[in-house]
Amino acid sequence: MIDLTVNFAGLKLKNPVFTASGTCGYADELADFMDVNQLGAFITKSITLHKRDGNSVPRVVETDSGMLNAIGLANIGVDKFIAEKIPLIRQYNTPFFVNIAGQTIEEYVAVAQKLANCEEIAGLELNISCPNVKKGGITFGTDPKLVSEITSAIKKNAGKKILMVKLTPSVTDISTIASAAIEAGANALSMINTFTAMVIDIETRQAVLANRTGGLSGPAIKPIAVYLTNKVYNEVAKPANIPILAGGGIKNASDAIEFIIAGATAVSIGTASFIYPDSAIKIIDGLKKYCQRHKIAKISELTGSLK
């Protein structure tokens, strides 16, 4: 009997597989294709204080072994989310995190305060890859001072919720940012968000995406994501005893295991769900088989086992 359970910042999960924010809606679309209760956990798409329509189209474009997206945080707003979506999500016995986003620290805090009272929510995932409109549009997640400020502000307002900070890879030294988040009270790290990227139509000399730039995801980013996971694990997470939820281009169980060996306590499945909406379930099964083959009794023994 393989033990796939993991302890994720005090939360016991039946397995280490999450579906990533922005790739599993509010779990309703996924439920058409699989039993959501089999997931370790899932993370809702980003929720903001007010409703957001999102960007103009094209919002997505395929690249070599990857894709760019610039959805623009389209969501129904936190109040409607609490009133309409939480009652639907409540039917699942899988823990879920709510990804929160905003344009100012005040906005993030307001969202966190509202969600802190919803007992169904296991934790918050802080999307810090948004531009801060009050600081000239600089991305929160690229400045350690801002990361520290926003993390501690939310920590104070998030009640007992697990606070997970989602790191952007578009920085010089990701470990500095990870340290800032942990010192400010983050209970877990989530990595990595997409890479800022661009595709140009050479016939029209225009950017393909209406937003010009978008976030690169998919297998194309996997080796970089594995490297960054291992770096953050060794330099920050392991010494601080903080779990990492890692992903970036995971398509199958072998990909997921690479991340776990690199230092992840849990893995997140994103773009793969677009192609095979039941990817996460197959990956859970594949993790079990790998453990059997390698005589690993507990999957948690694999975390950070890179030789």
Next chain:
Amino acid sequence: MAETQFQKAIFTASVSYNKAIGKHFFNLRLELNGSAAEIFRKALPGQFTELDLSRLALPAEEQIPDELSECSQRQILLRRPFSFTNIEYSGSKVILEILYCVLGPATLRMKTLKPSDKINLIGPLGNGFKISSDKKLAILVAGGMGAPPLQHLAKELKDKCPGTETIVFAGAKNISQLPYYDIKLEKISQEPAFVLDEFAKHNVKALISTDDGSAGFKGFVTEMLKNWLKSKKPDSGKTIIYACGPEAMMSSAAAISSEFNIPCQVSLERLMACGTGLCQGCAVRYINKQTKETGYKLCCKDGPVFWADEVVW
């Protein structure tokens, strides 16, 4: 449009036929059995499927046209959406018919499919055209590769609305871009005629247009539609327009439908990553006619068929 009508799932289909129609187009037939057949036999015209073409091999190098040589080197990742020209069922099996043209690295791979090859698909996805038997006239407006779901719709109208007369306005840039197997050029006139076999077999007459005048009316299919409506003045309350084609053509069909006060449904196309509502990429700007509120809907999940007057063009 209505809520998603039927259950959808991930299935494996078996190729039963994959052959060229003319220079640019291919007809692919996929066979489904068991629960897949049960689900797909209820699929409506306008619904679609997402095919995983990423695992297919490329054709031999000498069979790759020069203009696709560079893009063929790209490793594809995402599925590709296709609507159906027809869904046939006999006994426990269902045949899905797909019309496609080779435009990039995915359809180049699709061309290599041969009978008994297996292919993974998701569907049926989205919402189809809404039909009602109180209409006397259904006008199908097909621009280029927008024809497939309208062929399927012609069959559905014949089966479900025997009291409705259906005619098709079929246009393309030029004669070779008309995606039909057999065009009876000698029968083309200014009156609808049995010109296209694909529609004639459903008792649907056609009017043809090409931008360059190489077949039928010279000009846009929507110009031909407008002229026809002006001269024939069909009873707007008993008429409905169904359009599928390039965005500009559908926008023009929407404007004409509003000018003649004829209800119109359009089947839209967007770049999609998933087709299942997960990625939120395929946004359609939408206006609620009652509240005048605007926002985005998803082409894959809320559409691809929309009422033309609910789309912000």
